[in-house]
Amino acid sequence: NKSNFINIDKDRINNIIVQIKKLLENNKKDLNNKLYKEISTISQNIDTLTNYPIELFFKPYEKLVAVLASKLEKYINPLVLEIEQDIYIPSNYIPFINSLVHIFRNSVDHGIESLDDRYEAEKDEYGTIECKIKKIDNNIEITISDDGAGVDIEKIRSLAIEKNIHTKSELENFTEKDIVMIIFKDAFSTKDTISTISGRGVGLASIVTELENIDGSMDVENSFGKGIKVTFTLNYNSEETFEEEDEVLFVF
Numbered sequence: 700n701k702s703n704f705i706n707i708d709k710d711r712i713n714n715i716i717v718q719i720k721k722l723l724e725n726n727k728k729d730l731n732n733k734l735y736k737e738i739s740t741i742s743q744n745i746d747t748l749t750n751y752p753i754e755l756f757f758k759p760y761e762k763l764v765a766v767l768a769s770k771l772e773k774y775i776n777p778l779v780l781e782i783e784q785d786i787y788i789p790s791n792y793i794p795f796i797n798s799l800v801h802i803f804r805n806s807v808d809h810g811i812e813s814l815d816d817r818y819e820a821e822k823d824e825y826g827t828i829e830c831k832i833k834k835i836d837n838n839i840e841i842t843i844s845d846d847g848a849g850v851d852i853e854k855i856r857s858l859a860i861e862k863n864i865h866t867k868s869e870l871e872n873f874t875e876k877d878i879v880m881i882i883f884k885d886a887f888s889t890k891d892t893i894s895t896i897s898g899r900g901v902g903l904a905s906i907v908t909e910l911e912n913i914d915g916s917m918d919v920e921n922s923f924g925k926g927i928k929v930t931f932t933l934n935y936n937s938e939e940t941f942e943e944e945d946e947v948l949f950v951f
Contacts, residue, residue: 709749716746750787753832753839756796757782760803764828767807774814775807775826783833792933795909801902802843802929803828810847810927820924822846839935844928850921852878855887862887879921883907 719742723735730738761778768775788796811817811826818824828845852875859865859881870878881887885904910917913933920928 707748712745712748716742719745747787750789751793753786753788753792753796754782756788756793757830757832760800760830763800763803764807767804768811771808773807773811773826774817774824775811775828778803779827779829779831781829781831783831786832786834786839788839788935792913795906795913795915795931795933798902798906798909799841799843801906803830805903806843806845806847810845810849812848816848834935837935839933841931841933842928843931844926846926849923849925849927850879850882851923852921855879855881859887875921876919879919879927883917 719738723730723738723742727735757780761780764775764778767773806828811828812820812822814824817826823846826845826847829843831842833840855878856870859870859878860867864881864884864887865873883903883906887904907917910931915931915933917932918930920930
């Protein structure tokens with residue numbers, strides 16, 4: 700049912716935002732603090748009209764997990780996708796969200812164990828992959844986790860030395876979390892590591908690159924034999940410093 704939807708040129712919305720911000724700047728001294736904040740909030744809400752619902756880019760991962768599980772003959776529950784509220788993102792976030800395909804692929808391919816291995820580990824027959832998204836103040840928090848094999852710290856340590864990423868003495872000062880983070884380095888994420896690392900493989904370095912492009916941060920919690928959880932925090936502050944365009948076509 701598309702009767703409630705309309706198509707609007709982004710320039711028309713941008714023009715309205717420019718007008719409001721210009722009005723705020725010109726009358727900042729005359730407006731009381733409460734009114735200024737209210738108008739600013741309205742401006743931000745209008746600004747989000749040019750953004751995209753985050754669900755739009757995560758729903759396809761439900762099918763991806765199902766298709767890969769079938770192809771690799773893995774017993775995996777449907778992807779648990781939880782989005783706490785309506786969250787809208789600007790277009791520059793899209794490359795990062797697309798890069799998360801490597802997280803889901805690795806969870807299915809290397810994270811979730813075979814049926815026999817899960818039986819021996821006294822786990823549920825079906826593995827579970829979860830993706831939870833919520834907005835906290837001006838941040839968007841994306842958590843992707845699985846109850847699979849987790850990351851083998853000792854294998855990563857050995858491969859890091861073998862690939863000349865770190866020396867043995869350097870690794871002695873690393874925490875377990877520091878060692879897990881090595882798998883996200885470009886020098887480590889090469890095809891020959893896919894079959895030797897329990898839990899992760901190729902492509903993860905691209906996630907870090909895209910995350911840096913939007914000034915995001917990442918945290919990893921690993922439990923070997925039980926699973927892994929990766930949490931991404933994206934700075935999301937739609938309030939921008941007013942900059943008057945050199946040429947703006949105002950629409951009245």
